[in-house]
Amino acid sequence: MKLDEFFVTGEPLIYGGMVSIVLVTSAAIFLLTYLKRWGWLWQEWLTTVDHKKIGIMYILSALAMLFRGGVDALMMRIQLTFPNMNFLGAQHYDEIFTTHGTVMIIFMAMPFLIGLMNIVVPLQIGARDFAFPFLNALSFWSFFFGAMLFNVSFVIGGSPDAGWTSYTPLAGAALSPGPGQNFYLLGLQLAGIGTLATGINLMVTILKMRAPGMKLFQMPIFTWSTLVTTFIIIFAFPILTVALALMTIDRIFGAQFFTLTGEGMPMMWANLFWMWGHPEVYIVILPAFGIFSEIIATFARKQLFGYKAMVWSMILIAGLSFLVWVHHFFTMGAGALVNSVFSVSTMLIAVPTGVKIFNWLATLYKSRIQITTAMLWALAFIPSFVMGGVTGVMLGMAAADYQFHNSYFLIAHFHYVLIAGTVFACFAGLVYWYPKMFGHKMNERIGKHSFWWFLIGFHVCFFPQHFVGLDGMPRRIFTIIPEWMPLNVISTVGAFGMGVGFVIFVYNIYYSWKNSPRETNGDAWDGRTLEWATPTPVPFYNFATVPKVSGLDAFLSMKKKGETTFDETKLEAIHMPSNTGRPFIMMGILFFASFALVFEWIGLAAVGLIGTLIMMGIRSFDYDEGYYVEVDEIKKIERTVRGL
Amino acid sequence: MEKNTKHLPVQHIIGFLLSIVLTLLAVWAALGSDLPVKWIIIAIMVLAVIQAGIQLFMFMHMTESASGGGHVPWNMMFHGFVLAAIVVAGSLFTMSFGFTHDHDGDHSGHGSHQEEQQMHD
Ligand code: HEM
Ligand SMILES: [Cu+2]
Secondary structure (H helix, E strand, C coil): CCHHHHECCCCHHHHHHHHHHHHHHHHHHHHHHHCCCHHHHHHHHHCCCCHHHHHHHHHHHHHHHHHHHHHHHHHHHHHHHCCCCCCCCHHHHHHHHHHHHHHHHHHHHHHHHHHHHHHHHHHHHCCCCCCCHHHHHHHHHHHHHHHHHHHHCCCECCCCCCCCCCCCCCCCCCCCCCCHHHHHHHHHHHHHHHHHHHHHHHHHHHHHCCCCCCCHHHCCHHHHHHHHHHHHHHHHHHHHHHHHHHHHHHHHHCCCCCCCCCCCCHHHHHHHHHHHHHHHHHHHHHHHHHHHHHHHHHHCCCCCCCHHHHHHHHHHHHHHCCCCHHHHHHHHCCCHHHHHHHHHHHHHHHHHHHHHHHHHHHHHCCCCCCCCHHHHHHHHHHHHHHHHHHHHHHHHCHHHHHHHCCEHHHHHHHHHHHHHHHHHHHHHHHHHHHHHHHCECCCHHHHHHHHHHHHHHHHHHHHHHHHHHHCCCECCCCCCCHHHHHHHHHHHHHHHHHHHHHHHHHHHHHHHHHHCCECCCCCCCCCCCHHHHCCCCCCCCCCCCCCCCCCCCHHHHHHHHCCCCCCHHHCCCEEECCCCCHHHHHHHHHHHHHHHHHCCCHHHHHHHHHHHHHHHHHHHCCCCCCEEECHHHHHHHHHHHHCC | CCHHHHCCCHHHHHHHHHHHHHHHHHHHHHHCCCCCHHHHHHHHHHHHHHHHHHHHHHHCCCCCCCCCCCCCCHHHHHHHHHHHHHHHHHHHHHHHCCCCCCCCCCCCCCCCHHHHHHHHC
16 A cells, blocks of 8 residues: 555645644653653553543543544534635545544543543442443543544545445445545444443442442432443443444455345444434433533532432433434335334433423522532523424424434434533533542633533524524535525534634633632532542542441531541551553554554454454453552541641 | 462353354354355354353353352343344334335335335225
């Protein structure tokens, strides 16, 4: 292969991308060397198995991916505003909407939420780490390398361009030759290992490692939403794994599962994709529901209204989410019976979702609301998300969907649920748990600026898209007719408003790091659940002594009784897992193998695979049992962080 | 922690090798053998059942309740089977009602014709 086939050539924008990658990488290497931080990077981060640090790495990566996906989005908006300027050609536009969708769902939304779960769930249930800390590190590196593999495609080899749904036959070898689509397949496959492993890890952690006395129906609601999500992950992700593997075998080894020739069934891809895909959208919304529930209860200063109904509605949503997938291809030509069945099941989902909405409203009703930045995001979520739900039910009517399908109306729907739901929740959750993570709050004044920019930008951007969709503008097109111009220009203005909001948000991270007063006790918001019982900064073992739980809102009753998580009479040595570089190395090798497979260099891929197997063998004979933190050391640490 | 975890996990190694062998057998049945298609399908199904058995008995916790160390995760297994049923039955349902898969370009559909007629009555 010649070098100019390996690197993407001929696009000024992509050359710009290359230059900035080289610049950022060299700047990072220079800084690490100049500040002599390589050892720190390795010891504190790359080899850590601490759930809090892994969570921070997830969130940082997710923010970077939000930036990447956001730049893609703005480029698409610019193209649609100046369709005749030749800013993006048809091919480049196809590549960008593909990477935008994939990056946002797989490499932004999920990792962001999993990052928050990493940090918060063990703290909420009184655990000292995940059930399998090594596996947790492995999961993170699998996501990270999967994301990197997907992201290099735009400079090396060429981006995938068949949409984030990658429908066959378009995505098959005949119509999408070259490495682009392989990047999609292997990037998702690699990251999928981590998602599945995290699902199992979190489920075991929640089921087995709760503080003594904490019953399932006494868990904080965010932990509940995580538990339900892990069920969906465990049952949905294998479907994606298999579908990706089948398409990979089709493309690289010449099988015919999804081809038009050789008796393949292209439709089966759409079927399998959405059997995973619809549960996937609930994987990214249920944790968001959990986050909003926590925030609303905290700042309404009330116990969450209808806790049990909240839990059961999530369980119901999770169950139904496996029974509605066909609503994504009503128009592909299945018979009326099939469409009717899935129409009904789809609309059913709105019922438990409505229950949740009313419970949030009832929690707020007659409460003394504290308008913090986190609460603003939560308050804005409710009406905005309802709009997405209403259009969802409209789309769920199969007959009507023949009109809406693949138009900007659909685009408006899923951005209303994904942005007003998931993205708002990520921001809200980050702001809310920020003091727990970093020992200081994010600045409220700047935070509110970023909120208003983002919220207004969001509605200005996506509200008009309902109408331009009803006017017939299809999704995934790079030029438009004059009738659609005005609404598109408004959309773009809104999109840039959201961009400003994001930039302010990131600036706020920097500003607060410089200027925010440091937290002196761990309870930044007068919280109700156990994560606020730990001191800030949280010691690496989380709880010096694990409290005994006897009801909902465990920390609230601890505060009443004057208990803390540092009961000197009950101190015992704490067993902790050792750091290890193996997850990083193993996933690095698998990255190499996947990269080789993308270019169909079978020999090199085999070498990488053997390397991975060797790493697995080494792990199998690893008898490191971790170490103990002695009582004296615990005392010393606790006294320092608690200022005793 | 006791040191008694240090011996070789013999059962797991046997199970691992067995599952690789079974997979290779399935590949051979599909690619290398001269069996008629029907028999290939039956063979693969049988291999899959054996494979599932190996997973359940050699890796999962099916045998643990006997040793008193745990319990059989009936709950998860039940959900797993329900999901498998949804995937298979659901795919058949959506892929075969109203579609035809013949390649003569006739889109009116044979199998579904009657059904559609009824719907329009
Ligand atoms: C009341 C609940 C909901 C209903 C009834 C609903 C219904 C639908 C329907 C029928 C479609 C397909 C429309 C078409 O392709 O023509 C769709 C698409 C979509 N929905 Fe929803 N939805 C709901 C909630 C959600 C949530 C909570 C999310 C994610 C957070 C979500 C994300 C999406 C996405 C990403 C698509 C588009 C996928 C694509 O084609 O690329 N939806 N929704
Ligand atoms: Cu769906």
